[in-house]
Amino acid sequence: MVAPDRFSTGESNLDLHSKDQSQHPACRPEAVIWPVDRVEVSEILKYANKNLIPVTGWGAGTSLEGNPIPVKAGIVLDFSQMNKILDIKEEDFQTDVEPGVIYQDLNEKLRHKGLFFPPDPGAQATIGGMIANNASGTRTVHYGSTKDYVLRLSVVLANGEIIETGTRASKTSSGYDLIHLFVGSEGTLGIMVEATLRLVGLPAEFSAAIVTFPSVEAAGKAVYEIIRSGLDPAALELLAPDCIKLINQEQDLGLNVSPTLFMEYHGPTKNQLAEVLEMVQEICKGEGSGEFRSGLGRTERDHLFKARHELAEMIIRNHPDCSLMVIDVAVPITAYPEIIAFVIEESEKIGIPGYIFGHAGDGNLHLVFMGKTGDEREWKVIDQANQHIVSKALDMGGTATGEHGVGIGKRKFMDAEHGKSLEWMKRIKDLFDPNGILNPGKIFPCK
Ligand SMILES: Cc1cc2nc3c(=O)[nH]c(=O)nc-3n(C[C@H](O)[C@H](O)[C@H](O)COP(=O)(O)OP(=O)(O)OC[C@H]3O[C@@H](n4cnc5c(N)ncnc54)[C@H](O)[C@@H]3O)c2cc1C
Structure with missing residues (x-):
C-alpha cells in the first residue's frame, strides 16, 4: 500500500515511536508508516480494521499523558510527511x-x-x-x-x-x-x-509586565482579582520561586526570585494598554505585590515568554536521572487561590522537588514532579500526591486534565469526573470504532 521507504519495522524507528515525553513506560509498535495522503490512510485503516490491527496516530510525540504510546503495538501512523x-x-x-x-x-x-x-x-x-x-x-x-x-x-x-x-x-x-x-x-x-x-x-500593540508577590497564594489571589475586573489579559502565567531560580540559572535573566506573574495585554493603542496596566498594578498592590515592571519592550517580552515556554524542558534537563510527571488540574477561577495552597501543602508533605507554575488566567495549575526513574517507592508517593490533588480539583468542580488530555495517566479519574456520561462516551467510541483498533487503551482501559 505504501512505498517501502515509508514503512519501517527497524528497531530505531520502533523505539522512536514507543514513548512520548511522560513517565509512562515505552511500548513499541510493530510497524511505523509515514502516509502522504488521505487515500493511503484510508487503505491502511480498511486493512487494519479487517485484520484487527491497532492503529495509533503520531504527531511529534510531545504528549505528557502517554497519549500516543502504542500500548497494544500494531501500526503507528507518523504524520510528519503530511505537513x-x-x-x-x-x-x-x-x-x-x-x-x-x-x-x-x-x-x-x-x-x-x-x-x-x-x-x-x-x-x-x-x-x-x-x-x-x-x-x-x-x-x-x-x-x-x-x-x-x-x-x-x-x-x-x-x-x-x-x-x-x-x-x-x-x-x-x-x-x-x-x-x-x-x-x-x-x-x-x-x-x-x-x-x-x-x-x-496580529494585535496592533502589546505590552508585557512582570510582577512579584510575597507568596504564591497572594499571586493566585491577584490572578482572581485581575480576571474578575474584566481587564482581559492575553497571557497570565504564574511561576513559583523554584521556577524563577531555574530560569535565571539557564537563561541569565536576573529575575527576582519570588512568586511571579508574567502577563501580557493586547490592544489597539499604547495609551489604552498603559491605562489597563495602571489598573492591574493597583490590583496587584492590593495583594501586596513587590516589584511591578511594565511596558517591557519586545525583546525583553520575547525573552520572558521564551523562558516560560522552555520551562518544562529546563526542568527535565536539570534532573537527568528522573522522569517527569506533570499534574495538570484546572479549577473555577474562584478556587484558584485554594488549589494553589493545597498543591503547595501536598508538595511539601512528600518532600520530592515539585515545580509549581501554570496558565493562571485559565485556572490551570501544573505541579511538575521529577521522580527517580525506576524508584518504585518514590513513584508511589508521587502517584498518591497526584491522586490527592486531582481529587481536590474535582471536588472544587474542576477537571483532572486542563490541557494534556487523558491518555493513560488520567484514565483512572474519568469515572469520578464524568459519572454516567462516561458510559455514553464509551458508546460513542463503540459506534465509531466497533473493533477497538484506534489508539486502544487511551481515555478508556483496553477492552
Ligand atoms: C515541554 C512541553 C511543554 C508542553 N506545554 C504544553 C502546553 O502549554 N499546553 C498544552 O496543551 N500541552 C503542552 N504540552 C503537551 C503537548 O505538546 C501537546 O499535548 C501537543 O498537542 C501534542 O502534540 P504532538 O504533535 O506532539 O502530538 P502527539 O503527542 O504525537 O500525539 C497526541 C495525540 O494525538 C493523536 N494524533 C496525532 N496525530 C493525529 C491525527 N492526525 N489524527 C488523529 N489523532 C492524532 C495521537 O495518537 C495522540 O493521542 C507540552 C509538552 C512538552 C513536552
Missing part, C-alpha cells in the same frame, strides 16, 4: 493544513500576512496532535484553546471511510457538532487528515 500548509485564505482569516504541520512553522508563515493561530503549547507540536489533545497555551486566557479554532475537519474513520465535517462559516447551528467530538478524542474515534483553522489578526 503541507495547503491554503491560506487571508481575507477569510482561515488556513487549510495537513495534520503534520508544526504550529510554529504555521505561525512563521502567517506572520508575514499579519495573522496568527493563537493556541501555543510549549513544545514543537503538530496541528494534528494539538487537535487530538485539544491543546492550549499561554494565550488561551484571551484567545481560547485549539477547539475554538477548528472550522472543518477531514477524518478517516476506523473502517476507512472518509468524512468531512464542519463548514467555512464562522458560526453554524446545523446538527450535531462532530468537530468537537473529534477535537480532544486523542485519535480514538478517527484519524484526521486535513483541518481548516480559524486565524486571528
Whole structure:
C-alpha cells in the first residue's frame, strides 16, 4: 500500500515511536508508516480494521499523558510527511493544513500576512496532535484553546471511510457538532487528515509586565482579582520561586526570585494598554505585590515568554536521572487561590522537588514532579500526591486534565469526573470504532 521507504519495522524507528515525553513506560509498535495522503490512510485503516490491527496516530510525540504510546503495538501512523500548509485564505482569516504541520512553522508563515493561530503549547507540536489533545497555551486566557479554532475537519474513520465535517462559516447551528467530538478524542474515534483553522489578526500593540508577590497564594489571589475586573489579559502565567531560580540559572535573566506573574495585554493603542496596566498594578498592590515592571519592550517580552515556554524542558534537563510527571488540574477561577495552597501543602508533605507554575488566567495549575526513574517507592508517593490533588480539583468542580488530555495517566479519574456520561462516551467510541483498533487503551482501559 505504501512505498517501502515509508514503512519501517527497524528497531530505531520502533523505539522512536514507543514513548512520548511522560513517565509512562515505552511500548513499541510493530510497524511505523509515514502516509502522504488521505487515500493511503484510508487503505491502511480498511486493512487494519479487517485484520484487527491497532492503529495509533503520531504527531511529534510531545504528549505528557502517554497519549500516543502504542500500548497494544500494531501500526503507528507518523504524520510528519503530511505537513503541507495547503491554503491560506487571508481575507477569510482561515488556513487549510495537513495534520503534520508544526504550529510554529504555521505561525512563521502567517506572520508575514499579519495573522496568527493563537493556541501555543510549549513544545514543537503538530496541528494534528494539538487537535487530538485539544491543546492550549499561554494565550488561551484571551484567545481560547485549539477547539475554538477548528472550522472543518477531514477524518478517516476506523473502517476507512472518509468524512468531512464542519463548514467555512464562522458560526453554524446545523446538527450535531462532530468537530468537537473529534477535537480532544486523542485519535480514538478517527484519524484526521486535513483541518481548516480559524486565524486571528496580529494585535496592533502589546505590552508585557512582570510582577512579584510575597507568596504564591497572594499571586493566585491577584490572578482572581485581575480576571474578575474584566481587564482581559492575553497571557497570565504564574511561576513559583523554584521556577524563577531555574530560569535565571539557564537563561541569565536576573529575575527576582519570588512568586511571579508574567502577563501580557493586547490592544489597539499604547495609551489604552498603559491605562489597563495602571489598573492591574493597583490590583496587584492590593495583594501586596513587590516589584511591578511594565511596558517591557519586545525583546525583553520575547525573552520572558521564551523562558516560560522552555520551562518544562529546563526542568527535565536539570534532573537527568528522573522522569517527569506533570499534574495538570484546572479549577473555577474562584478556587484558584485554594488549589494553589493545597498543591503547595501536598508538595511539601512528600518532600520530592515539585515545580509549581501554570496558565493562571485559565485556572490551570501544573505541579511538575521529577521522580527517580525506576524508584518504585518514590513513584508511589508521587502517584498518591497526584491522586490527592486531582481529587481536590474535582471536588472544587474542576477537571483532572486542563490541557494534556487523558491518555493513560488520567484514565483512572474519568469515572469520578464524568459519572454516567462516561458510559455514553464509551458508546460513542463503540459506534465509531466497533473493533477497538484506534489508539486502544487511551481515555478508556483496553477492552
Ligand atoms: C515541554 C512541553 C511543554 C508542553 N506545554 C504544553 C502546553 O502549554 N499546553 C498544552 O496543551 N500541552 C503542552 N504540552 C503537551 C503537548 O505538546 C501537546 O499535548 C501537543 O498537542 C501534542 O502534540 P504532538 O504533535 O506532539 O502530538 P502527539 O503527542 O504525537 O500525539 C497526541 C495525540 O494525538 C493523536 N494524533 C496525532 N496525530 C493525529 C491525527 N492526525 N489524527 C488523529 N489523532 C492524532 C495521537 O495518537 C495522540 O493521542 C507540552 C509538552 C512538552 C513536552
